[in-house]
Amino acid sequence: MTGTGEMRWFEALQDVLDDSHLWQPGDLAARVGAAVSRLGLRTTIWLVDYEQVALRALPETGRATPEPLPVDGSLAGRAFTRVTALRGDGHRWWVPMVDGTDRIGVVEVVADGDRDDEFVRRCELLAGLIGHLIVTTTVRGDHLDVVRRSQPMSTAAELLWNMLPPLTASCGRAVISAVLQPCYDVGGDGFDYALDGDTAYVAILDAVGKGVTAGVACAVALAAIRAARRAGGGLAEQARAADDALTEHFPEVRFVTAVLAELRLDTGRIRYLNAGHPAPLLLRSGRLVRELDAGRRLPLGLADPRAQVGEEALEPDDRLLLYTDGVTEARTPEGEFFGVDRLVGLVERSAATRLPAPETLRRLSHAVLEHQGGPPDDDATLLLVQWSAAAAFDTLPTTKAADV
Template sequence: MMLELDRLSHIYGSSLENLTLNSTLEDLTLEGFSLDRNVPGHILVQQFNENPLLPGVIVLKRGQYMGMISRRKCLEIMSRPYGIELFYKRPLQCLYDFVKTEVLCYRGDTPIFAAARQCLERSPDNLYEPLIVLLSDGSHRLLDVHKLLIAQSQLYEVASKLLDKRRQDLDRANAEVEELNQRLKAENLRLSHEVNIAHQLQQMLLPTEEDFQKIPDLDIAAYMEPAAEVGGDYYDILPHADGVKIGIGDVTGHGLESGVFTIMVQTAIRTLLTAQETDPVRFLTTLNQTIYDNVERMNCDRNLTLSLIDYHQGRLQLSGQHEEAILLRRDGSLERIDTLDLGFPIGLDAEISHFIHPIELALHPGDTLILYTDGITEAEAPNGDFFGLERLCEVARRHAQDDAGQIQQAIIEELKKYINGHKIYDDITLLVLKRKLEGSLPQHPQVQIDPRGGSHP
């Protein structure tokens, strides 16, 4: 093909070598041969004999374009009987009037493909008639149809090579995408294993039935349902020599990073408890400093609302900032305890001691303390309305005489009925702690694993 192109370029000029898919008629080699209409016919015949590649002549009238006579038509007429006698010495005007045909005229910026398609739609008699090309300067040029078709053929080859290259590029891109997909599958599998490990670790650290049995005068029920594989809620019940420490908190966000955050908090709390730190201000201050340093090291923006309750023989000491606590009395009356002024979010600031102001409350036999995260109060019905704290309090009042497990079950059932299958956007955690009536038999709660990974006795 290259040898053929070299030969054609030698004949038709070098324009064929530089064609692109955007090439236009003015990119081809055009002929500007013209004669005035009054020139004798033999002058045209002489020019055609001397220049065999001339496709025709542009006929001028007083220097302006009038029309075109093709080489083929001219020689055909001159070869007829009496052709030379009729037109050889007469003005070109006579020959022009005799052979006049419809001429295709295009602007110079017409795409080669478009001009070739229209040219081939002509009648067979005029199929090989030259084209007239009007340039931007107003001048007219001749274009040999053969040259146009050869240029079209060359562009088809250019397009074919481009398509082959695009196919090769697409094949390479597909191979790269497939490789990336395989890597992504492997990475997802690895992350899934890591999330599963974090989930299992989080479940292993939840309170057990044995922990509850160590608190003889409290009836306890707990429920946790994470919104993702790894939750961002925290709760713990830690019996010790002087009573029991109860914690509930909510890390910003949920997922793996929040789950790791809750594990850090629990580890720090257990460490401080083992070190026999009993002062609530020092306890929360030290805990916050430890978590804050880890947050800085991890370069993350997580923090935690946290309430800590120290219980001993009917006395509650409450510290830390979290959701309102609900104190449900045996007679059905209810107190909402605002924790806003009892502490400060953990891990948000390096020094929080001046924000911590613990309070003490009495928990009489038959009284119930209800702790929760905002996954309950902000759970949405299908219409977008929140479950809300008032509805939570109302359900608790109706079941004030029930045991902790029944109160917890009633709240969760009412919550699930309210959201009616709507998506759960945040982790749900609920703690119900009821002081047993004097002389009541110890109750041993059964710890159950929630289908979504939570636990509730």
């Protein structure tokens, strides 16, 4: 690309960034479109919905809003699931949009003529900027969040979604990804993580009960764990903090099952506590090695001074799958449970096809829903930790578009 062309791209991106300080959420699509129109481009920004079933276009004044596109079975969906820029018909490109490594949607770019690989890389830069701006702009109003919804959200789900970190985060040595169902009515399930220095901290929680009460219990336990962790407390201190918080705020007995773990990113050593929760599954070379069944203690909210921390040594590329019982206990109308064996089989098949961690979980969660024939009777949450530099790389947008 010529120096003049580079300057025009720089000026367009600068205009988007400068303009973003004062725009409202509903301005985003039109303002981006105006900035890149000077480059001979037309853009449509597509956000993935909460259930990760469809991509929904951001409305623009004066333009008809396209119908949602399915994630499964569309070129846009393939760009999203594989985090890969794809060329469509004519002069159209579908470019994955992420914030860090958390998949947000895709940007559809239509050019006024043929473009080269350098053009695709610049489109990826544009999509990356838009992804970051969507995250920072969403909190200013409701517009962007409403676009992502196919139905109203319950009070409990509203509470918990605003407590949770992004669904996916990666660093140079690991990927952490999670998914929740039913996403519009989740009540007592939650998860947390932190990637700091040489340690990855993860937690998965399941408050007993349903609705707002369960959601509040999960939120209280999650906040207590974070506060203890950020104050330098280890796994035992985090669990005790959750015990104390639940006892203090709930006069009746209220408990939360959970797994709290910390993974050394330099050595692969993992330490964990299991507070009455299903045992995490360790997968190696695409196969189940064992359940991590040590580190047992009573559920959070029931003090257990006898608890001992469990330990395990991971090998490079190992996967650790944590889940709530709503996954394995989901059942068909005839009463057939989804079960651990079915869960493991699906994860093993995904490893064989080298699906990125977030796409593995998206497909697993949909398999649970399909097995039950609708929303689960209980919250179903999955969290996958992969100690692997290659897996982290797989969550990044590729640098070259593929023709289709």
